[in-house]
Amino acid sequence: MKVDPATIEDVAKLLYIRALKLLPDDIKLGFSRLSANEGDATGRSVLATMVENIAIAERTNNLLCQDTGVPIYNVVIGRGVEVDGVALKAAIARGCEAATRGHPLRSSVVHPLTRINEQTSCGRRVPVINIDFSEQENALTIEMIPKGSGSENGSFLKMCIPAEGIDGIKTFVIDKVMEAGGKVCPPTIVGVGVGGTSDLCMHLAKVAATRPLGSVCDDPEGARLESELSVAVNALGIGAQGLGGDSTAFAVHVETAATHITLNPVAVNIQCHSARRATVTIALEGIRFGF
Amino acid sequence: MIHHHLVPPINEATARALHVGDTVTLDGALFGIRDATQIAMFDRKRKTQFDLRGHAVIHTAPNVRKVELSPENPAGFAPVCIGTTTSARMERFTRPLMAEEGVRLIIGKGGLGDASKAAFTEIGGAYLAVIGGTAALETTWIEAIEDVDFVDLDPECLWRFRINGFGPLLVGMDAHGESLYERVQAVANARRAEVLARLGVRS
Numbered sequence: 001m002k003v004d005p006a007t008i009e010d011v012a013k014l015l016y017i018r019a020l021k022l023l024p025d026d027i028k029l030g031f032s033r034l035s036a037n038e039g040d041a042t043g044r045s046v047l048a049t050m051v052e053n054i055a056i057a058e059r060t061n062n063l064l065c066q067d068t069g070v071p072i073y074n075v076v077i078g079r080g081v082e083v084d085g086v087a088l089k090a091a092i093a094r095g096c097e098a099a100t101r102g103h104p105l106r107s108s109v110v111h112p113l114t115r116i117n118e119q120t121s122c123g124r125r126v127p128v129i130n131i132d133f134s135e136q137e138n139a140l141t142i143e144m145i146p147k148g149s150g151s152e153n154g155s156f157l158k159m160c161i162p163a164e165g166i167d168g169i170k171t172f173v174i175d176k177v178m179e180a181g182g183k184v185c186p187p188t189i190v191g192v193g194v195g196g197t198s199d200l201c202m203h204l205a206k207v208a209a210t211r212p213l214g215s216v217c218d219d220p221e222g223a224r225l226e227s228e229l230s231v232a233v234n235a236l237g238i239g240a241q242g243l244g245g246d247s248t249a250f251a252v253h254v255e256t257a258a259t260h261i262t263l264n265p266v267a268v269n270i271q272c273h274s275a276r277r278a279t280v281t282i283a284l285e286g287i288r289f290g291f
Numbered sequence: 292m293i294h295h296h297l298v299p300p301i302n303e304a305t306a307r308a309l310h311v312g313d314t315v316t317l318d319g320a321l322f323g324i325r326d327a328t329q330i331a332m333f334d335r336k337r338k339t340q341f342d343l344r345g346h347a348v349i350h351t352a353p354n355v356r357k358v359e360l361s362p363e364n365p366a367g368f369a370p371v372c373i374g375t376t377t378s379a380r381m382e383r384f385t386r387p388l389m390a391e392e393g394v395r396l397i398i399g400k401g402g403l404g405d406a407s408k409a410a411f412t413e414i415g416g417a418y419l420a421v422i423g424g425t426a427a428l429e430t431t432w433i434e435a436i437e438d439v440d441f442v443d444l445d446p447e448c449l450w451r452f453r454i455n456g457f458g459p460l461l462v463g464m465d466a467h468g469e470s471l472y473e474r475v476q477a478v479a480n481a482r483r484a485e486v487l488a489r490l491g492v493r494s
Contacts, residue, residue, distance in 0.1 A: 042461075046422055049422045049425055049428065050422060050424065050425055052425075052428060053422075053424070053425035053426070053427050053428040054427075056427040056428050056431065057427035060427060060430075060431070062371070062372050062426075062427040062430060063354060063371070063372040063426060063427065064424070064426065064427055065372075065374055065423075065424045065425075065426045066351065066352070066353055066354055066372045066373055066374030066375075066376075066426040066429075067374070067376065067426075068354065103371075104354070104355075104356055104357075104371065105354055105371075106352060106353065106354040106355075106371075106372075106446045107446070108352075108446075115327065117445070117446075119445070148424075149376075149377075150376060150377040150400075150401070150423065153377065153380070167491075167492045167493055170487065170490045170491075170492050171487060171492055174483065174486060174487060174490075175483075178476070178479050178480070178483065181401065181402070181472065181475070181476060181479075182400065182401040182402055182423075182472060182475070183377045183379050183401040183402075184377075184401075185377075185400065185401070185423040185424050228490055229490070232486050232489065232490050235482060235485075235486050235489070236478075236479040236482055236483070236486060237475065237478040237479055237482055238475060238479050239475065241400065241401070241420065241422060241423060242401055242402060242472060242475055243420065243461070243463070243471055243472075243475065244471070244474070244475045244478065272423070272424055273424055274424040
């Protein structure tokens with residue numbers, strides 16, 4: 001199957017706008033679950049306002065949140081897909097810019113030193129484009145994540161040492177959730193990376209933070225850890241928006257990677273309650289959008 | 292818990308009448324400011340044409356559409372989506388905003404820290420919490436973008452919005468040294484040891 005860069009540009013544009021406007025069903029379900037269990041009156045009221053906002057965004061065809069985020073595109077290329085990789089990356093950037101100028105969207109992206117905003121949502125190495133491969137025949141999927149900055153500032157890495165063990169990992173996650181408090185727009189998905197190198201560990205935390213609610217780490221040890229930590233963070237009392245209650249996080253998600261005998265790295269990357277993502281699958285049968 | 296309806300500019304006594312846990316709805320004018328706006332104002336000493344005395348500011352950088360000048364869009368910008376950003380990054384600007392510009396109310400999310408609490412107490416002001424990430428809702432409270440200063444900082448300009456029923460907002464910090472955020476942090480600090488023990492962490 002041959003994929004044309006013009007198609008990529010088109011879907012890259014549509015994905016950005018779709019992600020900013022429609023919240024995935026798993027996140028909506030997450031709100032229902034938290035609301036049912038929230039014991040604090042302020043917490044219930046905050047969650048109700050968030051749910052109302054989702055409905056208003058759909059009804060008024062508006063963005064859920066004003067933060068258009070850092071655009072991230074995760075591309076997965078299946079077997080038998082023919083695509084010019086260089087052209088694909090350029091097409092994604094063009095689509096991202098087209099969404100920004102056309103809708104219009106706030107360009108939230110600036111040069112890190114000059115702070116100059118090109119008003120395109122693009123810049124050096126942005127949009128972030130991750131490329132991976134899958135067994136799937138004749139299918140190319142793109143997941144778009146507009147990563148909000150309030151929660152992206154809730155990013156932390158610690159190169160724990162082996163002597164600190166799993167206790168060091170658990171303590172770090174709890175302490176960072178406390179430090180982030182209401183700044184990261186709770187309820188959140190707390191993404192935790194464990195193992196790897198420093199850069200892989202941080203990347204895994206982002207993968208974990210942007211995984212759908214209800215998904216489980218495919219490493220049984222990681223799955224056990226995420227289940228324990230999910231209960232623990234909601235016992236802290238930080239609550240929705242950091243105003244108190246039981247709804248600090250929808251979940252803690254963990255991703256793991258093998259690491260070095262001397263290393264015990266742990267990373268935290270937080271996703272706010274506006275846990276936006278959109279996907280598209282380009283296949284022989286046609287183009288299908290989803291979450 | 293009292294609900295206050297305010298139309299800024301307000302005076303010191305009105306600001307001091309707000310207490311943590313009260314709610315507030317605003318009408319009239321509201322000014323949008325952000326990191327770059329305040330870096331320009333207080334680090335680079337750029338003077339704004341706006342008189343902020345007694346006013347409310349909101350930590351924001353909006354999505355806007357450039358349009359022809361008209362009575363509906365007197366500044367040439369139409370609102371698209373306007374919401375609230377994390378306040379904590381702008382902690383060090385609270386005092387100059389109040390002392391030099393006369394601002395009385397700061398609207399944001401996530402709360403501010405000790406330096407802001409001291410400024411609210413000494414000068415007379417309050418922090419009003421809006422629910423972060425609910426920008427589609429907030430946008431329905433904004434009637435128009437009336438004026439804009441520092442337009443070169445787009446989207447981090449100093450925006451003057453005309454608002455209609457902006458709220459309810461929760462008083463998160465008041466002029467009496469109270470902070471909801473501190474109370475919640477104290478709860479979390481008190482529970483930390485037990486949470487870690489339940490996770491099997493050896494102390």
